[in-house]
């Protein structure tokens with residue numbers, strides 16, 4: 001099985017989720033968010049094809065990283081492939097974050113018709129959901145670009161049949177106490 005990527009596996013990222021992470025940059029996205037910081041990843045004919053078995057070998061050799069982030073592009077444009085990678089990451093003891101331009105609710109609606117949605121979601125620990133909205137752009141929200149995007153605990157959300165956000169990253173005006181402290185606002 002092959003996956004279309006925008007870039008080689010990135011190591012040692014500290015901005016694409018918690019801890020030190022490797023990032024799989026998928027190629028292809030349909031959302032066309034105004035102000036997208038990765039427009040070169042939209043074209044489904046762009047980037048390059050990689051054998052997933054080769055990518056697994058690279059993931060197996062990670063030693064600094066505690067997790068892998070699927071980003072792009074939109075990983076939900078290559079669900080079966082990304083599920084295979086996420087499953088392997090879990091087998092290696094690595095946690096999995098995933099960024100998508102779809103909202104969680106939209107993915108659940110899509111899952112009624114697309115059999116690949118739920119199996120992929122079940123292999124994700126944390127989902128950062130929703131399109132980037134330029135008017136909502138903020139530096140106060142950690143690990144995402146705009147306030148509408150949520151950092152979602154996928155296992156809890158699936159169990160409770162509703163969106164359960166990771167509390168410490170939940171957006172409130174001026175941020176959560178932890179985020180306020182991190183960015184130096186003590187009000």
Ligand code: SF4
Pocket residue numbers: 029030031032033036037038039041072073074100101102131132
């Ligand atoms: S979902 Fe992400 S990659 Fe796709 S257009 Fe929006 S910001 Fe860009």
